[in-house]
Amino acid sequence: MIITLMVLAPLGALIISSISGGQNTQNASRQTFLGTQQLVLLGRSVLLAVMAGAGGTMAGLVVGYAVASRPANVQRRMAIGLMLPFSIPPFVQALVWIMLAQMFGLSVHGFFATVLVLAGSFWPIAALLTWIGLRQSAVNGIEAARMGESRLRAFTRIELGLIRPHLVTAFLVIALFSFSDYGVPSLFRINTYPVYVFSQFAAFYDLHSGVMASWPYLLLPLVASWIWYRKAGVRFIQSRGFGFRSCPRVFSPVFRSIWVLTYWAAILVTLGLPLTVLAIKAGHFQTYWTAWQTAKGQIGMSAMIAAASATLMALMAFPLALGIQGRFAKGSQLLNLASILPIALPGTLFGMGEIYLWNRTQTHWIYGSATVVIFLYIARFLPFALRPQVVGLAQIEEGLLDASRLSERSSFNTTWRIILPLLSASIMAGWALAFMLSLQELTGTLLVVPPGMETLAVRIYTLYHYGAGQLVAALALFLVALSGLMFAVLTIFHQWIQRR
Amino acid sequence: MKSKNIGLRILTLLMLLAGVSFLGSCGKRSANSTVVVYTTHDQIYSEPIFRAFEEKTGIRVDAVYDTEATKTVGLANRLAAEASNPQCDVFWNNEVVRTVILKRKGVLERYVSESSRDIPAGMKDPEGFWAGFASRARVLVVNTNLVASKDTIATFVALADPQQQGKVAMAYPLFGTTATHAAVLFSLWGDAKGKEFFQKLKANGVKIVDGNGAAKDMVARGEASYAMCDTDDAYSGIHDGNPLRMIFLDQGTDGPGTVVIPNTASLVKNCPHPEVAKKFIDFLLSREVEGILAKSGSAQMPVRAGIPTPADVPTLSSIKAIPVDWEKVADKQDEVAAFLSDLFVR
Numbered sequence: 103m104i105i106t107l108m109v110l111a112p113l114g115a116l117i118i119s120s121i122s123g124g125q126n127t128q129n130a131s132r133q134t135f136l137g138t139q140q141l142v143l144l145g146r147s148v149l150l151a152v153m154a155g156a157g158g159t160m161a162g163l164v165v166g167y168a169v170a171s172r173p174a175n176v177q178r179r180m181a182i183g184l185m186l187p188f189s190i191p192p193f194v195q196a197l198v199w200i201m202l203a204q205m206f207g208l209s210v211h212g213f214f215a216t217v218l219v220l221a222g223s224f225w226p227i228a229a230l231l232t233w234i235g236l237r238q239s240a241v242n243g244i245e246a247a248r249m250g251e252s253r254l255r256a257f258t259r260i261e262l263g264l265i266r267p268h269l270v271t272a273f274l275v276i277a278l279f280s281f282s283d284y285g286v287p288s289l290f291r292i293n294t295y296p297v298y299v300f301s302q303f304a305a306f307y308d309l310h311s312g313v314m315a316s317w318p319y320l321l322l323p324l325v326a327s328w329i330w331y332r333k334a335g336v337r338f339i340q341s342r343g344f345g346f347r348s349c350p351r352v353f354s355p356v357f358r359s360i361w362v363l364t365y366w367a368a369i370l371v372t373l374g375l376p377l378t379v380l381a382i383k384a385g386h387f388q389t390y391w392t393a394w395q396t397a398k399g400q401i402g403m404s405a406m407i408a409a410a411s412a413t414l415m416a417l418m419a420f421p422l423a424l425g426i427q428g429r430f431a432k433g434s435q436l437l438n439l440a441s442i443l444p445i446a447l448p449g450t451l452f453g454m455g456e457i458y459l460w461n462r463t464q465t466h467w468i469y470g471s472a473t474v475v476i477f478l479y480i481a482r483f484l485p486f487a488l489r490p491q492v493v494g495l496a497q498i499e500e501g502l503l504d505a506s507r508l509s510e511r512s513s514f515n516t517t518w519r520i521i522l523p524l525l526s527a528s529i530m531a532g533w534a535l536a537f538m539l540s541l542q543e544l545t546g547t548l549l550v551v552p553p554g555m556e557t558l559a560v561r562i563y564t565l566y567h568y569g570a571g572q573l574v575a576a577l578a579l580f581l582v583a584l585s586g587l588m589f590a591v592l593t594i595f596h597q598w599i600q601r602r
Numbered sequence: 603m604k605s606k607n608i609g610l611r612i613l614t615l616l617m618l619l620a621g622v623s624f625l626g627s628c629g630k631r632s633a634n635s636t637v638v639v640y641t642t643h644d645q646i647y648s649e650p651i652f653r654a655f656e657e658k659t660g661i662r663v664d665a666v667y668d669t670e671a672t673k674t675v676g677l678a679n680r681l682a683a684e685a686s687n688p689q690c691d692v693f694w695n696n697e698v699v700r701t702v703i704l705k706r707k708g709v710l711e712r713y714v715s716e717s718s719r720d721i722p723a724g725m726k727d728p729e730g731f732w733a734g735f736a737s738r739a740r741v742l743v744v745n746t747n748l749v750a751s752k753d754t755i756a757t758f759v760a761l762a763d764p765q766q767q768g769k770v771a772m773a774y775p776l777f778g779t780t781a782t783h784a785a786v787l788f789s790l791w792g793d794a795k796g797k798e799f800f801q802k803l804k805a806n807g808v809k810i811v812d813g814n815g816a817a818k819d820m821v822a823r824g825e826a827s828y829a830m831c832d833t834d835d836a837y838s839g840i841h842d843g844n845p846l847r848m849i850f851l852d853q854g855t856d857g858p859g860t861v862v863i864p865n866t867a868s869l870v871k872n873c874p875h876p877e878v879a880k881k882f883i884d885f886l887l888s889r890e891v892e893g894i895l896a897k898s899g900s901a902q903m904p905v906r907a908g909i910p911t912p913a914d915v916p917t918l919s920s921i922k923a924i925p926v927d928w929e930k931v932a933d934k935q936d937e938v939a940a941f942l943s944d945l946f947v948r
Contacts, residue, residue: 209823291811304669304676396649463687470689553638553689554664561645564667567815568646569838 112455112481140298144318147281147295150217155277157221162228162272165368168361169229170236180365181233182593184226187372188535189585191542191559192223193285194578197566198376200289201383201575211290219290220280222372228272229368235265274326275445281322282448284545285563300450300545312454319447326446377582383575393576397561401580404558407472408540411479415487416533418480420525423491445485449546452482456550474550475557479540486539487532494528495521527596534592538585558584636662637878640677641694642778643865644834647900648694654894655885661878666690676777678704681870685709690870691879694886697782698734701866702932705731711871713880717887724925725864725905734864735887736895736902738832739921740783741860742849743818743839748827751847758787758851761828762802771809771817771826775800775942778814779832779863785931785938786861790924796938800945810946822846832863834900837914841899850921859922864905865895 169180190198196219203210262269287294295318303312384390394401456478460469468474498521506516522529544559551560558581566574641648645667652663668677678700681690685707693710695701704710710731718726718733725734742761744754748769755761761770773780788796811817814831815838821829822844836848850860867886873879885891889909895902896911903918904911911917 207823209825288812291816457683461684461687466687469687548669551666552664553640553666554636554662556665556667564645564669567669567813568644569815569819569842570646573646 112452112459112477115455115458140295140315143293143295143298146213146292148322150213150220150287150294151277151281153217154220154224154280155273157217158223158225158276158280159228159269159273161221161225161368162230163232163269165225165365166229166232167236168365169233171358171361177233177237181230183365183369184229184233185589186586187223187226187369188538189582189589190223190373190376191285191544191581192220192283193289193544193559193563194380194581195219195223195372195376196286196289197562197574197578198379201571202375202379204571205379205382211292213292216287216290216292216294217280219286220283221276223286224276224279225368225372227275228269231268231272232265235268236261270329274329278322278326278446282319282446284448284450289566296448296450296545299448300548303450303454304549312450316451316454319451322446377579380575380579380582384572384579389572389576390579393573393580396573397558397577397580400556400558400561401584403472403555404541404581405584407475407479407555407557408537410472411476411483411540412487412533412536414476415480415484415536416529418484419488419491419532420522420529422484422488423495426488426492427495444482447482449478449482449543450549452478453546453549456481456546470552472552472555474552475547475555478546478550479536479543482543482546483536483539487536490528490532490535491525494525498524530592530596534589537588541581541585634875634878635660636664637875637882638664638666638689638691638873639694639882640666640668640681640690640692642668642677642696643694644696644900647834647895647898650898651886651891651894654891655882658885659881661881663882681709682707685871688870688873691873691875692882692886693866693868693870695866695868696738697779697863698732698866698926698928699782699785699932699935701732701868702727702928703935704868705729706932709871711869711873713869713883715867715880715884715887717884717889720906721887722905732866732868733883733887734866735905736892737862737864737905737918738779738834738900738902739850739860739862739923740779740830741833741836742851743821743829743831743836744847744849745821745824745827746845746847748824754847754849755828756849756851756854757857759799761808761830762799762806764806766806766828768807768809769827770803770806771811771820771829772803773814773817773831774810774812775946776939780814780830781935781939781942782863782931783830783861784942785935786924786926788938789927789931789934790858793937797941800942804945818846834902837901838899850916853922857922859924861926862903862918862921862923865902 165184169177169184172180196216199210199215199219282296284296284300288297288300299312299315299319302315384393456474457469459465460474460477462469468477502520502524503516506520541557542559543557544563547557547560548563551557558577562574562577562581565577639652648665648667652665655661656663666677666680678693678695681688681693681704684690693701693704701710705727712730714730715733721733721735725737726732742755755763755766760766775781775784784796784800787799791799809817809820809826811820814829814835817826817829818831818835818839820826822839822842824845833848836846839846840848852858852860867883869876869879869883889904889906892902892904892906893909893911896904896909896915901912901915903916903921905918907917907919
């Protein structure tokens, strides 16, 4: 019921609007459904997605393997390091490369620049999934393969096969994110399908044309979700039985150094370099002070909205996760699939849906306040708060729950004293992910932002076009700092809980 | 386990605090202490005006800005979409045509500000639905490293000459002042000449980009020799030290002149805060604000005489401007946009 209300309602409203004819304001160029222009743009976007997905997955595979090759106590710290590049949103990565090129009198834009930046933004997803997959792999099988085969053959024939579900998942997630991204292609001045849909709706507010143009957004993720579920989903989710044990990978000192260098090179390029470029561009301390003075309202508003959204998502995700794990409801697999679908849909669709739902006199208190932005973020990012809890629940030993029931504890007591504490890491991971994504969201926010509630991401994006490079760089650093700070606080908090 | 319950309780407390912040973010605006403004004027230049108003009156300004990619059009259409449930009090547009269209759709309300009494008649609506202030002119920026002074073109139609193949950049002509400029040309030249010109421009390989700023930047980087943009874009490029020169086209005795586009201020019909909205419009249309905008990086030209401006900012009297009937231009807008949308498919 929660998914229906928060996630599917805006989408359902759009579909109803498209069938009924919907709202129609001035529209100088009413587009037909999948005309030549749309097909060209759709093909361009699909190619972009496939190339970014492939590039990001390959880069992530190498770095993920580098992490898995280290001793167990080092792996966890390196895995935390893999989360840090997420604090820089893709459109800020694009700004960084534009600024860097300008420092050398060059210009960077176009299709391949877009592919590189998108792959460079999302490779940590593949790295983390590769690492998780390698840790979950059947240790005995890998060791047996190494006794009989060369290292390379053991890797290509055995290890890659074992982590295939994780690689497929990584490829699809990166491809879908790249397909629906608006910020990077618009900054690199290439017209893709998401840019076209956003411009059509934002310019003409023609809901009907916007929805008709958005049908590929609904079909492609469905296809991708089906592929994922058939090829990877079941094996990806069911990680019980192997547990988290590192498989010892013994390398020569040279190879060990190469793995370490690979890891640090990836972190340097996607985290160190952007931070350095932004700091150089921002320049003097006065720029940071000016940025703070002019944007402290937006910084506070962004943090507050993101925190509220992430909290509500974490609360909603728990009963949903229980449902998906089959503890409450039948049809858990259907619920699981439905919970994955919104991952691939672009912010434009959700923004359009929220406008159609709430831009009415009776719901003025929603449309004209931060509530509409919070609803947008929940609709868009609830699956990200949900997935860690689903995986976390799958890790809980049934024996613990059986023991709790045998000791005559009520369901509430079992949930409060057994399940929730064991799930705390997953809840916090989901909260952190939802917070970062909400903080960085651009496309949907551009459409629904109420007066006086401009978020930091929107401010950075709009100011960039007016040539305020120094100010933009300083604000981008504030955005990264907010994400990083929240991540650090949660990591320390979780480690404190683990030690006590 | 006990410690984990403690952790959960702390987490629950944090969640409650976040919930409180959610409720706090949904507070209603006070009727007399907040005014909501939708503005298409560049955020970096309009924000100081808002801060000045806040300091002067203590009334908070909640603003919505538009994006460069959907300049003016997006915000105007948002206003139209919200007509039955207005969020906005004042529409500060950086051009005129969309304001006229909104007036025709019944989105605006008549308000004649005291501050607009000395604004020239040609710069305000005779019926009192909008008033113009702080104008810009459409200009040509030229890369001085690529084009010598003696070779620089002087007329707008020369942009479509085969000699300028691949040398011209322009903002997407569906949005912003480029769209306004196109509509003015069609109303001035007639449909046949207007279509012929833009078809030649396309055949010449004109580079279409998002916004006047992007067009100016292309010329600054040497990726194009010429770009059409506004005076504020040109000034910012020159002040940034780029190899640019700004040209007012068609200034000769036979030339029609260039297009001068004022900002417009208008009151939204049934707006939530009408009284403070009128105060804001009075402030926006004041000579004080025109002076601030003239001195700012946007280098807007005051529509009224006698307002001090920096030495490098021309006055309206020094430029030959096309006399524009904005109602007639608004009549052409849809038709011109449809033609250009089909022509410049991206």
